[in-house]
Amino acid sequence: MNVTVLCGGVGAARFLRGLLDVVEASTVTAVINTADDTVLHGLSISPDLDTITYTLAGATDDERGWGLAGETWNAMAALGRYAEVRPAGSGAAPTWFNLGDTDLATHFYRTARLTEGASLTEVTAEIAAAWDLGLRMLPVTDDRFRTLVTLGGDGDEAGSEVTFQDYFVRLRHGVPVTDVRFEHHDARPTDAVLAALHDADVVVIAPSNPIVSIGPLRALPGIDEALVARRESVVAISPIVGGAALKGPADRMLTELGVEPSVTGVAGLYAPVASALVVDTVDADHRDAVEAAGMRCVVTPTIMSEAGVGAELARTCLQFAR
Amino acid sequence: MNVTVLCGGVGAARFLRGLLDVVEASTVTAVINTADDTVLHGLSISPDLDTITYTLAGATDDERGWGLAGETWNAMAALGRYAEVRPAGSGAAPTWFNLGDTDLATHFYRTARLTEGASLTEVTAEIAAAWDLGLRMLPVTDDRFRTLVTLGGDGDEAGSEVTFQDYFVRLRHGVPVTDVRFEHHDARPTDAVLAALHDADVVVIAPSNPIVSIGPLRALPGIDEALVARRESVVAISPIVGGAALKGPADRMLTELGVEPSVTGVAGLYAPVASALVVDTVDADHRDAVEAAGMRCVVTPTIMSEAGVGAELARTCLQFAR
Secondary structure (H helix, E strand, O other): OOEEEEEOOHHHHHHHHHHHHHOOHHHEEEEEOOOOOEEEOOEEEOHHHHHHHHHHOOOEOOOOOOOEOOOOOHHHHHHHHHHOOOOOOOOOOOOOOOOOHHHHHHHHHHHHHHHOOOOHHHHHHHHHHHOOOOOEEEEOEOOOOEEEEEEOOOOOOOOOEEEHHHHHHHOOOOOOEEEEEEEOOOOOEOHHHHHHHHHOOEEEEOOOOOOOOHHHHHHOOOHHHHHHOOHHHEEEEOOEEOOEEOOOOHHHHHHHOOOOOOHHHHHHHHOOOOOEEEEOHHHHHHHHHHHHOOOEEEEOOOOOOOOOHHHHHHHHHHOOOO | OOEEEEEOOHHHHHHHHHHHHHOOHHHEEEEEOOOOOEEEOOEEEOHHHHHHHHHHOOOEOOOOOOOEOOOOOHHHHHHHHHHOOOOOOOOOOOOOOOOOHHHHHHHHHHHHHHHOOOOHHHHHHHHHHHOOOOOEEEEOEOOOOEEEEEEOOOOOOOOOEEEHHHHHHHOOOOOOEEEEEEEOOOOOEOHHHHHHHHHOOEEEEOOOOOOOOHHHHHHOOOHHHHHHOOHHHEEEEOOEEOOEEOOOOHHHHHHHOOOOOOHHHHHHHHOOOOOEEEEOHHHHHHHHHHHHOOOEEEEOOOOOOOOOHHHHHHHHHHOOOO
């Protein structure tokens, strides 16, 4: 049985970890968001790809909750000297995006290979091999593609459109959002991604932010069509539990964009492309509303900070294989 | 009195340190070689600019003899993982060029500013300000410009042309050289450099490698002409002491390229553009040969590892002011 998982970052990484406890890694394909990718200091940075790589490699600092275990931050500390002298208007030496010293090696390798003409798909496979990951990691596209967020509120930047990293990291997702769009020009999913969506026995939409993690994937031509064509064996996991996001700003963002921040709101977003929604036990009373939105509702523990929950969640999803 | 110094890396940095002991920093302009500059991991690296910056800032590790004090190497250590998986023929993840974690901040800033459209001259001034250096630091050109070395010997790469960093760092300058050339296409010195050569009361050619450090400067259009026009107030310091280079491969390289590895050989190279050569006391018996080559010969201690020698050497050079 082959499984394809549509992925953002942290939530998807945790789900994949559980999935790899119950199936052979070689049967798993992760299709990963690249619309948060950015270039800083000349380096090509792919946050979601790296979060998944490091998590599955068991290399993350679980106590701190982010970054690599044993990480140091000496390069960033030294950058402060330059942030003080940059001319007005310059975005050089951004110290708000913290890159650990050993994490830098990944960006160095990716940047050098892309400069040599390798595709992001090729580089990602090489990075996965370097960490001995057995699953197939596919960036959703090899093309340039990014999420742009329009800021609301009454701050200095209200009304302006910024990149996702500006919103998420620099502004610590503390500013309301009035719009999200994906700038993709001619970007298209790779053939490998479309084949993985077509060929898998089951497609799982990981518990990632439906707007800014799964949204960009669905904005690319052909992705929604591929899901619709096999909707009966597509299952989504709600990233909203008890009306709140486990991590990140998904709940606020849904509200700001006019979507109810609940599993029912999530069902409304996913009903066109998935036949079932997995919701946490705390949301059992939303079952009728989810089904009214057009999805089967599966109630099971989804909070993967407890051991075994990810594996059980994965088993639940595998039941939707055609 | 204004002083302009033509500079490579380490030898020039030590001379400048001595010079700044005896004159106001604001009267000093360093014109610095950029033909060893390279791009690694997407980062713009300027070894001679950084050696001078760090040395003058007192930030170098004098015990180790290179790099920043308190430096760590965690990014490079982590890069080894990727060097193992890169495809055959790929030059990604070069671990032979060791970049310290705090040193990286300088490359990050330079790269980001150049990407924003700043000139290398502007960025260099900003970096000098960040380190509170009072002198004016000028890259010799803002254009792309590099040293290429043809390898001799009987190794695998014999006969091939490589970049200076390949020769100097990757091959640890352990391979004979049969030719050196400067690929500069349309590169030209900046107006600031030409003005600094014209306006200074004295121009000093620092004790840097005459072939690969001072050579590239002289290969740019207008530099030799500017020196010839004021030859009487141009003084060079021999980097060769007792027939050997104090640091680096200058002695072997001179021999390989058919130049006698002695102060007399150096005099032959500099006589067209400088009226005097400062040689170390151990080379006092070369005085007649240097003068026969067409230069005044000044004998004085030049080995700057001892305190006070650099300052005294600077005073000697200032005597040639017009």
